[in-house]
Amino acid sequence: MNIKIKVPTDLNEVTLGQYQRYLKIQESNKDETFVAQKMIEIFCVIPLRDVMRMRWSDVKEITSDITSMFD
Secondary structure, eight states: OOOOOOOOOSGGGSOHHHHHHHHHHHHHOOOHHHHHHHHHHHHHTOOHHHHHTSOHHHHHHHHHHHHHHHO
16 A cells, blocks of 8 residues: 655644644553554544554554654
8 A cells, every 4th residue: 555644744734633632542542553543643634544554664653753753
């Protein structure tokens, strides 16, 4: 599956609404895999069904990039 994903690289590319949605998901779910998938869905604006088809190594790489942006 080939999909072009635009991963935000700066906090200016993330809306307050996106961040609030992510925090809500993170607080209410303990499933690390699901939270990582939702992170990509929310911040990269792609459907969850497409995220679920991605290789786990790609999911980890993207979530690592997004997480480092928040640090």
